[in-house]
Amino acid sequence: MVFGLVLTLAVAGVHYYLWRRLVRGTTRPGRARRVLTWSLVGLGVLVPVTLVASRSGFAHWLAWPGFLWLALMFYLVVFLALLEIPRGVAVVLLRRKTPVVQALTVPPAVQEVDPAEPDLWSRRLFLGRATAVVAGVGALATVGYGISTALGAPVVEPVRIALARLDPRLSGLRFAVVSDIHLGPLTGRRHTERIVRMINELDADVVAIVGDLVDGTVAELGPLAEPLKDLQSRYGSYFVTGNHEYYTANGPGEWMAELERLDVRPLRNERVEIVHRGAVLDLAGVDDVTGRPDFERALGGRDRSRASVLLAHQPVQVAKAAGYGVDLQLSGHTHGGQMVPFNLIVPMQQPVVSGLATIDGVRVYVTRGAGFWGPPVRVGAPPEITLAELTHEGGL
Structure with missing residues (x-):
C-alpha cells in the first residue's frame, strides 16, 4: 500500500509538471486545452495500471502502450528539466513587458497573460511551444533509438x-x-x-x-x-x-x-x-x-x-x-x-x-x-x- 501510494503521488506529480509545460504552456484556455488535459490524465492513469497488470499477469495488451508511454514520459521530463534554465531566462525577459501592477500583485507562478495583449500572448505561446517541440523531438528520438537497441541483438x-x-x-x-x-x-x-x-x-x-x-x-x-x-x-x-x-x-x-x-x-x-x-x-x-x-x-x-x-x-x-x-x-x-x-x-x-x-x-x-x-x-x-x-x- 505504501509503495502504491508513493507511486501514485510520483506519477501525479510528473504528469502535473508535463501538463504545465506541454499543455498549459502551449495552449490558450479553451477546447484544445481541455482535450489535451484529459488525454494527459488518461496517460497518467495508464502508468500504474500497466505496472500492476504486468505483475498480475492480466491485460498484457496494455504492455506496449503503457511501457512506451512510461519511457517517453521519463525522457520528456529529462529534456524539459534540461530546458528549464534557458526557458527561465526567456521568461524573465518576457516579464519585463508585463504590466507593473500585475507583476506586483499576482504571483508569477499563477499569472495568466491578458488576452487583450496579443503580442505578449504570442510571445509566451511561442516560447512554450518551442520548448515543447524541442523536448518532444528529443524524447521521441531517444526512445526510438532505445527501442532499436533493446530489440536488437545483444x-x-x-x-x-x-x-x-x-x-x-x-x-x-x-x-x-x-x-x-x-x-x-x-x-x-x-x-x-x-x-x-x-x-x-x-x-x-x-x-x-x-x-x-x-x-x-x-x-x-x-x-x-x-x-x-x-x-x-x-x-x-x-x-x-x-x-x-x-x-x-x-x-x-x-x-x-x-x-x-x-x-x-x-x-x-x-x-x-x-x-x-x-x-x-x-x-x-x-x-x-x-x-x-x-x-x-x-x-x-x-x-x-x-x-x-x-x-x-x-x-x-x-x-x-x-x-x-x-x-x-x-x-x-x-x-x-x-x-x-x-x-x-x-x-x-x-x-x-x-x-x-x-x-x-x-x-x-x-x-x-x-x-x-x-x-x-x-x-x-x-x-x-x-x-x-x-x-x-x-x-x-
Whole structure:
C-alpha cells in the first residue's frame, strides 16, 4: 500500500509538471486545452495500471502502450528539466513587458497573460511551444533509438578475469554469462532463439544464466523458454534465481522444474565441481536476496585452496560471498542502468553497475543483461552476453 501510494503521488506529480509545460504552456484556455488535459490524465492513469497488470499477469495488451508511454514520459521530463534554465531566462525577459501592477500583485507562478495583449500572448505561446517541440523531438528520438537497441541483438562482451587461486590447468576455461532475459509479454520466442544461437556460437565450457529469466508463469511463457533446451556447452548450463522469479504468480518452484526439463540445472544454494584438464573448480549458486540465499549451504565446508565461482543475481550479494573466500562472482540485475541517467542511481543500491570490479577481495563481473524490463528501451546500456575467460593470475 505504501509503495502504491508513493507511486501514485510520483506519477501525479510528473504528469502535473508535463501538463504545465506541454499543455498549459502551449495552449490558450479553451477546447484544445481541455482535450489535451484529459488525454494527459488518461496517460497518467495508464502508468500504474500497466505496472500492476504486468505483475498480475492480466491485460498484457496494455504492455506496449503503457511501457512506451512510461519511457517517453521519463525522457520528456529529462529534456524539459534540461530546458528549464534557458526557458527561465526567456521568461524573465518576457516579464519585463508585463504590466507593473500585475507583476506586483499576482504571483508569477499563477499569472495568466491578458488576452487583450496579443503580442505578449504570442510571445509566451511561442516560447512554450518551442520548448515543447524541442523536448518532444528529443524524447521521441531517444526512445526510438532505445527501442532499436533493446530489440536488437545483444553485444558479445569478451572479458579475461585473472584469479590468484586458479589452478593453471583451468586457465582458458570460458563461461557464457547471460542474465535478465525477462521473457514476458513484450518478447517472443525469437528473442530466446537468438540468445541461444549466440551463446552456442561462443563454444563456451559453461553456460551461466544469472537470474530474471521470466516475468510470468510456465503456462504463459513456457513456449518462449523452450529454445533453452538447445543450449550447448562442455560442462552444462546452470541457473540461479533472480528477484523476478519470485514475482510470478506460482513462485519460482515451477520454473525450476521446467528448467530441469530443458537441461538447465538450477543451483539453489548448492555447488558442483567443474573438472577441466584434471583440475577442479567449485561452481556455486545462491538464491536471490528476495528468496532465501544460504551461503553456508552453498559454500560452507569446501576446500578453499581451489578457486570458486559464485552465481548470484544481485551484485550486492558479494558482501556475504567475501566471507566464504569466493574468487569470482557473476551477477546481473542492474541492466547497466538500462536507460541513462538511471545508471547514476544504481550505485545507491548496488556496488557495481556493470563490468568487472573487485569488492572486498572478490572479483565481480556484472553483465548488463540480454533483455529489458518495463519499457522496451535501452539507452547507454546495450543488451549483453558475456564471454568470461578465466586465467591464472601468475600466468599474466
